[in-house]
Amino acid sequence: MIDPMEEKLGQGVQKAPKTKKEKLGAPESRRWPIKSEFTPEMLAEMEKILPSKLNRVVAISLAGCIHCGLCSEACHYTASIPEDKTLLPAYKADRFRKWYKYRFDWAAKVFPSFVGAQPLTKELADDMYDKLWGACTMCRRCTFNCPMGVDYGMLVRAARGIMTQVGRVPKHLQETIDAHYNNGNNMAVPRDEFVETIEWIEEELQSEDGCENFKIPVDKKGAQYFLTLNPREPKYYPLTIQATAKVLNAAGVDFTISSRYWDLTNYAMFSGIDPDAKLFAQWQYEDVLRLECEYLLSGECGHGYRALRWEMPNWLGGVPFKITSMMELMADLIQKGRITLDKSVHAGKRFTYHDSCNIARSGGVLEEPRIIVRAAVDDFVEMEHNREDSFCCGGGGGALAMPEFSERRIRAGKIKAEEIRATSANVVLQSCHNCTDQLKEIVDHYGIKAKVMNLAELVAPALIL
């Protein structure tokens, strides 16, 4: 039998369905127990969990550091706050490494202090909490500069996973994950209100010149692209959805947005709880199959792109559809001539582009954003460090969801702010919602007059329709 809601939604613009209440997210709601202090029982539990977190990459990263110090200049925390030596990547990672060595390094059995081994005490655990949650965004810039190939991002994720498992996780970050777990998206947006929002944005889009026939199809079976969004877009900032939909319509791209698992974020990647991360990926995977789409299309979002493009196939053992992003698709549409842009719309302004770590360094999307920007503007200036060498803005790794470390986060954004200042750009472009807020905050804090916008917002007003 045809589900009346599915049938209705498949046609695009329709009244919001209010009748059917399918529970999205996990069947049982949960609230992760969060602890404010490490107790001896928690430390004992961590000792039990540790071996399960030691996969090959993590074990090599823990064993491999030779303390050469090459990572020191790579980190945006040390580049921005050089006076604090406890922010050096090797020092931070050692908060975890010392404990690992105490447990697994044979030399530590004889000369623990010689190899820097330490038992897991409350003091060491507190230090680990402070440094690995609050002083690392898992941006992996140090990894690129490490002669031993130490993967700090994976090492930090493993340490965070151990701490989260015993309840020592930043409260707001975990609440974001619980919201995702309980509702199927991390801002607890109800399905009917989501669909209403998309309909509203479709109307707004249609009121723009030349866009009268543009559509934002919801739950359209067999669409080529399954577009995913960051929940902050429908909840607070829907103009980015409008801009994205405008670009896709102008190019004649056959796309749809699911009314169910449209959230591309995966904050469990930041908390290190792999079963949660896998579960969120699984929901989306099943939804892409339900709508029989050829491509899973990531919106502009750093960690979300990485979670979909690079982690999902690992977590699920491969996927039967293709995965791409708005950055790659827009560049392709420009190169194939499916959209043409009028640069005069942006005349008189200088632009720079900030590479999100998860899109560039950990994602490999380096040239596509430049193809887009060069097609849309005349005055484009690179920052001193760019592409895979770009400094983290300071907002990655879930940092924006940890208000207890906000002050340090803003201080750590200084190097990025200074590189932006040096370009004299009026607009900082980026492709990530975490970066958006952090860049807005540091630009403001360090007294730089620059607007922050994403690539769809750059392209949409310049479209020749």
Add this chain to the structure above:
Amino acid sequence: MPTLEIEGRTFEVDEDGFLQDPDLWNEEVAKLFAKTEGIQELTDEHWKVVHYLRNYYLEFNIAPMIRKVCKDTGFKLKKIYELFPSGPAKGACKVAGLPKPTGCV
């Protein structure tokens, strides 16, 4: 717990400046918080949004979608961003004494 001191009054806030105890909110508090958001004076239009957010939060224990805010206050989206330059989440919700929303904000 960090505190925020505005004009001699001290509030317990998280480090992003969101009020820790939403029950402590009143219109005087809103006026003080508005100043930290760069809004010197709350106009009737500001108040309409602030009261709407506040009442919605008290009823549903969550911030409303921006769609609802626009629909029920009659303001266009652009108007909301003009009224609260740091946005509906960080600006308007903070002034209305709501807790920091989950997710990427």
